[in-house]
Amino acid sequence: MMRKAIARRLTESKQTVPHFYLSIDVDADPLNALREQINADLAATAAEGEKPAKVSFNDLLVKACAIALVRVPECNAQFTSDAILVHRRVDISVAVAVPEGLVTPVVRNVDRKQVLDIAAEVRELAGRAKAKKLRPEEMANGTFSISNLGMYGIDNFGAVINPPEGAILAVGQVRREPVVRGEQIVPGRRLSMTLSCDHRVVDGAVGATFLKVLRQLLEHPTQILIG
Numbered sequence: 371m372m373r374k375a376i377a378r379r380l381t382e383s384k385q386t387v388p389h390f391y392l393s394i395d396v397d398a399d400p401l402n403a404l405r406e407q408i409n410a411d412l413a414a415t416a417a418e419g420e421k422p423a424k425v426s427f428n429d430l431l432v433k434a435c436a437i438a439l440v441r442v443p444e445c446n447a448q449f450t451s452d453a454i455l456v457h458r459r460v461d462i463s464v465a466v467a468v469p470e471g472l473v474t475p476v477v478r479n480v481d482r483k484q485v486l487d488i489a490a491e492v493r494e495l496a497g498r499a500k501a502k503k504l505r506p507e508e509m510a511n512g513t514f515s516i517s518n519l520g521m522y523g524i525d526n527f528g529a530v531i532n533p534p535e536g537a538i539l540a541v542g543q544v545r546r547e548p549v550v551r552g553e554q555i556v557p558g559r560r561l562s563m564t565l566s567c568d569h570r571v572v573d574g575a576v577g578a579t580f581l582k583v584l585r586q587l588l589e590h591p592t593q594i595l596i597g
Contacts, residue, residue, distance in 0.1 A: 372470040383533050388569040391528045392577045396588050398544045398559040401430060404591045408485075427544060427561075428464075428518050429489040430594055434587040435539060436460045436480035437597040439514055442580040446513050448534040449570040463512030463532055464492055466499040473499045474532060476512040485595060520544060526562040536571035537580075540564045561588070 408425045416422035439446040439460050447456045460481040463474040475495035477488060498504050514536075517529040520543035529540040542562040549558030563584075567577045587593050 372473075376471045379533065380530050383530050387531050387533060389528075389531060389566050390569050390574070390577075391564055391566055392574070392581055393526065393562065393564040394581045394585055396561045396563065396585050397549070398427075398561040398588070401427065401561070401588050401591045402544065402559055404594075405430060423486060423489065425485055425489045427520070428516070428541070429485055429492060430591065431518070431541060431588070432462055432464065432477065432480060432488055432492065432516060433483075433485050433597070434584055434591070434594050435462060435514065435516060437587055437594065438580055438584040440481050441583050442576065444576045445537050445567075445572055445580040447536045447571050448513070449536065449568060450534075454571055457513040459513060461511060461513045463509075463515040463535070464495070465515065465517040465529075466496045468500050468502075473504065473509055474512065474515060475499055475504055475508050476510070481597075515539070516541065520561075526564055528564050529566050531566050531568055536568045537577070538566045539584075540566065 405425055405427060412424065413422040443456050446460060447454055459479060461476050461478045462480045463476050465472055465474050477491055477495070480488060483491075495504070495508065512532065512535055515529070515532045515538035517538060518541040519527060520541055524542050525545060526542040527540050529538045531538050540563065545560045547558065547560055548555050549560065551558070563581070565577050565581055587597070
């Protein structure tokens, strides 16, 4: 039944939503340094015998997307037959792979939450998704989606939009490769992302502006903590 529902929704999306795709490559070294520092601090301050909390790249990315959606609200929108709805809420659907397919639990009001709260909520939702304990309302009414296949070794891909949302961000793995800094070639980390847009809602310049804001946040990631 889940595969039938997935097939129906994805076929509807590709047949009725005019997709276009925008890709960027981001310097992931600052984000990696911030994540390592946060996790080191969490480990140092955890009570004896207590398992310390951890923050992932994806947790930081979810928060960065929320800030970018507030700054570029035209990407936090959906198409209807009567109007384009621009949402004031920022509810991000996070794709989670389960044996039967894919589910998208929604993290509500992400722009108002701190990174540690987002990390805990994403882990809790993903755990219940894999245990088949999500309620239908916890997978409905998102305003934007993120699909991350980096943990599977995928460098880049284009995701199918999750209707009625107007866009979805596909995230690849953090790659170790040579990068140019100044006049030198040094070891670095890069991250590829592709934004799939509903062209009825998001024009190319709007999508490009969103990705520009997102890149700036990820390459100066202390803004994620104070945003």
